[in-house]
Amino acid sequence: MRAAGARLSVVGARLCVVGGGVLGLAVAADAVKAGWRVTLLEREPALCRVASGASFAWANAHAKRPASYAALSRAGLRRHAEASATGSEPWFTAMAADAWGTRVVEGGAVDVAAFARAHARAIRDHGGVVRTGASVVRVDTDADGARVVLDSGEPVVADTVVLAAGVATPALLDGLGTAQRLAVLGPIGALARVRWPSGWAGGLVLGDELSVRPDGDDRLLLQSLSLERALVDEALPLDERAAWRRLRELAQRHGLPLGDDDLLELRFAHRPLPPDGLPIAGWAAERVYAVVAHSGVTLAPALGRLVVAELGGEPQPELQRCRPPGSVPNHSQKEHTHGKEHTHGH
Ligand SMILES: Cc1cc2nc3c(=O)[nH]c(=O)nc-3n(C[C@H](O)[C@H](O)[C@H](O)COP(=O)(O)OP(=O)(O)OC[C@H]3O[C@@H](n4cnc5c(N)ncnc54)[C@H](O)[C@@H]3O)c2cc1C
Known part of the structure; x- marks a missing residue:
């Protein structure tokens, strides 16, 4: 199904998102609306059971440095408020806070379980697939595409893979033989x-x-x-x-x-927690994009939108300081940016 306004370059291309925390869900929901054929794979029996499920989930831009990170956090807040208000089940409640003795009026509480339900629903409503209990052991890539291999041995074939596996992301990247180790x-x-x-x-x-x-x-x-x-x-x-x-x-x-x-x-x-505290977002290997963030609950809606733009071949200045170590140019996007529709099977 093609969403109104979706860019032609990615329509029908297969995207596999590994990780069903707030970041994987945000990326997958934006991607499916942009026209990608999305499969999201989550290892746990339910979504948002790891860092996202243990999160205090205060969405805020309080004392964030540098200014670009504060701006990204504000964009996350804005999008939480807008998107939550338009759905059938709101997940964001604007709420002033007394934070370390300082009154902070800009921010709010995220109901992570409601966020997960709303995003999983959006993914499925646009024809995407959300699978829980699906543990990825390896990602293989070559010039023709990617194979995301589950512990059962089942391969999920994709054109592009997003690793949003939180603290487990480096282990999946190691298997790809990336030049420098990610520490998160x-x-x-x-x-x-x-x-x-x-x-x-x-x-x-x-x-x-x-x-x-x-x-x-x-x-x-x-x-x-x-x-x-x-x-x-x-x-x-x-x-x-x-x-x-x-x-x-x-x-x-x-x-x-x-x-x-x-x-x-x-x-x-x-x-x-990436070493400099800033999110990591970028092409970590050919066809493989990695996204990891501290304050991921605050940032998820903003990162979802920016990452999906980058998956479509449009580098986002807001993410320029967030590249993974040994970041690669994205060869896999060449085929998506020529304006051709993909004809691969699912
Ligand atoms: C106690 C605490 C308080 C926090 N408070 C705040 C706060 O107030 N505000 C804020 O913005 N942030 C807060 N955070 C941080 C925020 O929760 C995280 O940054 C965010 O949840 C990260 O989301 P994620 O999707 O990247 O990671 P996760 O939620 O960990 O999701 C990654 C998912 O990938 C899955 N996965 C891993 N490996 C595989 C595999 N091989 N195959 C398939 N699936 C796999 C995992 O099961 C997991 O569900 C807090 C965190 C904690 C722990």
């Missing part, structure tokens, strides 16, 4: 979803010991940077009960009265 394994994070205790007024508060925000009408999300540091410094096992005990103590110190059985869910995940 950031610190461990922990996120708790708890019952909203009576007496808690609400609002979005961020601090070193405790960050709190509403998650719907009857739950809160809690995160503690000091607890996360302790997990690393004291080499604590990633044990849900032990982390919850500490988090509960911190919460009580901050006037949040939580009972032992108020914990609904606790998730651990490493943050994808």
Whole structure:
């Protein structure tokens, strides 16, 4: 199916997106609307279960440096607000925050599960495929195309591949024999979803010991940077009960009265974190584009749009500082930019 306004150069070309976190979903949803035939492959049994599912998901441009990164974050915020408002299930709630004692009015909370549902629906509605429980072990490329190989041995054939596998992206690139290793394994994070205790007024508060925000009408999300540091410094096992005990103590110190059985869910995940803190977005090998970002929840809608423009052969100045190490020119785009329709089978 061809979306109105889709550029002819990519219509019908096959795009395989590896990773069903916020970044993979954002790229896949924009790509399918631009005319790509998209298959998204996610290893977990459900979408957004890794970093995206453990995210505090405060979309913001607060204290972001350099200016280009702040601008990208603002573009993400704008697009969250616009796109969320037009769908049947909004995922973004604009919300002022008290962040480290500073009032931040520009920003909001992203409901990651709703974001995932909306994007998966958009991909499928435009004829794309979303597969969970599909673990990619290898990507092979040659002059004719790419084969994304699943652990079952099944190949998914594509013209172009986007690796949006978060902290697992470097391992997939290694298999391609890329010249320089990507390092994106950031610190461990922990996120708790708890019952909203009576007496808690609400609002979005961020601090070193405790960050709190509403998650719907009857739950809160809690995160503690000091607890996360302790997990690393004291080499604590990633044990849900032990982390919850500490988090509960911190919460009580901050006037949040939580009972032992108020914990609904606790998730651990490493943050994808490129060494300079800026996103990585670019051609990492022939036919293979990589996208990894810290603050990926904030950036996903902006990166989705920019990455899809680059997949279509239009380099985006906003991403000029984001190239992966050993970035390659994109030979695979030559065939997409001659204005021909692809005739390959799916
Ligand atoms: C505790 C915490 C708090 C955070 N707070 C914020 C915040 O407030 N604001 C903000 O903007 N950002 C925040 N972040 C960062 C943000 O969550 C991440 O930058 C973002 O989720 C990254 O999205 P992603 O899609 O790249 O990665 P992921 O969500 O990790 O998605 C990658 C996906 O790829 C899949 N995958 C990996 N390997 C394979 C394979 N071989 N085959 C198939 N699939 C594969 C994984 O299963 C995973 O689902 C936070 C992160 C954490 C951990």
